[in-house]
Amino acid sequence: MQRITCKFGGSSLADAACIRAAMDIVKKNPARRFIVPSAPGKRSANDKKITDLLYAWHNMARQGLDAAEPRKIIEERFNGLAHDLGVSFDVRSRLAEINERAAQDETPDYMASRGEYLNGRLIAEALDAVFIDPASCIRFKASGALDPETYTLLGAALAGDGLYVVPGFYGAMPDGSVRTFSRGGSDITGAIVARASKSDLYENWTDVSGFRMTDPRLVPEAKRIEEVTYRELRELSYMGATVLHDEAIFPVREPGIPIHILNTKAPESPGTRIVAQRQAATPVCGIAGRAGFTMFNIEKTLMNKEHGFGRKVLSVFEEHGVSWEHMPTGIDTISIIVRDDELRGKGDAIVEAIRRQLDADEISVTNGLAIIATVGQGMNHHIGVAARLTGAMAEADINLRVIDQGSSEMNIIIGVEENDLASAVRAIYEAFDDWE
Numbered sequence: 001m002q003r004i005t006c007k008f009g010g011s012s013l014a015d016a017a018c019i020r021a022a023m024d025i026v027k028k029n030p031a032r033r034f035i036v037p038s039a040p041g042k043r044s045a046n047d048k049k050i051t052d053l054l055y056a057w058h059n060m061a062r063q064g065l066d067a068a069e070p071r072k073i074i075e076e077r078f079n080g081l082a083h084d085l086g087v088s089f090d091v092r093s094r095l096a097e098i099n100e101r102a103a104q105d106e107t108p109d110y111m112a113s114r115g116e117y118l119n120g121r122l123i124a125e126a127l128d129a130v131f132i133d134p135a136s137c138i139r140f141k142a143s144g145a146l147d148p149e150t151y152t153l154l155g156a157a158l159a160g161d162g163l164y165v166v167p168g169f170y171g172a173m174p175d176g177s178v179r180t181f182s183r184g185g186s187d188i189t190g191a192i193v194a195r196a197s198k199s200d201l202y203e204n205w206t207d208v209s210g211f212r213m214t215d216p217r218l219v220p221e222a223k224r225i226e227e228v229t230y231r232e233l234r235e236l237s238y239m240g241a242t243v244l245h246d247e248a249i250f251p252v253r254e255p256g257i258p259i260h261i262l263n264t265k266a267p268e269s270p271g272t273r274i275v276a277q278r279q280a281a282t283p284v285c286g287i288a289g290r291a292g293f294t295m296f297n298i299e300k301t302l303m304n305k306e307h308g309f310g311r312k313v314l315s316v317f318e319e320h321g322v323s324w325e326h327m328p329t330g331i332d333t334i335s336i337i338v339r340d341d342e343l344r345g346k347g348d349a350i351v352e353a354i355r356r357q358l359d360a361d362e363i364s365v366t367n368g369l370a371i372i373a374t375v376g377q378g379m380n381h382h383i384g385v386a387a388r389l390t391g392a393m394a395e396a397d398i399n400l401r402v403i404d405q406g407s408s409e410m411n412i413i414i415g416v417e418e419n420d421l422a423s424a425v426r427a428i429y430e431a432f433d434d435w436e
């Protein structure tokens, strides 16, 4: 019998009607046996997410402020859910326990995890499923990395024939204290549960019908991607695709468990499948663009003859604790592209250090750069991808500041001015959307 892990995001569990719809999805297929819920999300655009309220509660309590307001909203929401779903679960006493911890705990992790915990309890009772607390089987090492022991512990906990609910977003440190993943981390829990339960499929239920070829805010008619490989998605998600947490593919990639992105509001729509190998080898499967990069351009005559020059440049970034994204080079030039949120105002100090340590002829800094990744595993069998892309830029009258094709031949990265981001993404989309 097939086994399926289903993760439901916060927007798919925002109120009792949504939770019932999610439960109907679970009941429709007996293979759906491992359920991973997020905390309830927003019911409308100006509503509050439970997780945000829990962080606010912890923050206020730590500062000695009265957190009655977030606490009240949380209590009302969970009480409402328990009532509407007809479960007996006692929200009030659980919240009293949380309240005691609020001012004591230095980190917000325990508090933040309670949204998933409480929602998991409610849903387990409503589904008559076994509740598994991730604090007892999802383990982090002291470094914060996932302890592989998790798969053994969780695998044993999920070994029966029944239906299980494992709340998303958290696990425990070696000393037993609760630790959360980064925001949106229930996607990672879903992948861990899929692997530990030896599921054949990881269904990730959200509020959109899969991935689009590019950001629909820039190209509203962007087509849905039917299938994308783990590697392609990695290239796209790292550029800021928001549907799935970018670390969620690691647990399932090795055993090759496909992820299926599906929409709770349109459960019949085919969604997007994330797989090891895809059938259709369309050269380009997605285009991800993002503003907010800075480029350091370093020039030194005969740089190419000087052993260790590149290493020394990169070590300046390392010393300043700044990760870099791309490094296009010329014979006497080297450019380092960095995300602004990574740079955090350290630009001047970096320039100064390069000047001092490398005796460069010239250093200039270009701000306001946008980077666009055009990604597709089929690219390496196709001649003319770069020509088509640069042709589209020329036709749209956009100046290319940087161009870089990864040696994997599955992505072409370009840099343009931020003002050109939207028109560049549109032009690339139009150049590739129906190219077979």
Ligand code: ASP
Pocket: 009, 010, 038, 039, 049, 051, 052, 115, 168, 169, 182, 183, 184, 185, 186, 187
């Ligand atoms: N509730 C958590 C968050 O808001 C985790 C998740 O939803 O995946 O980030």
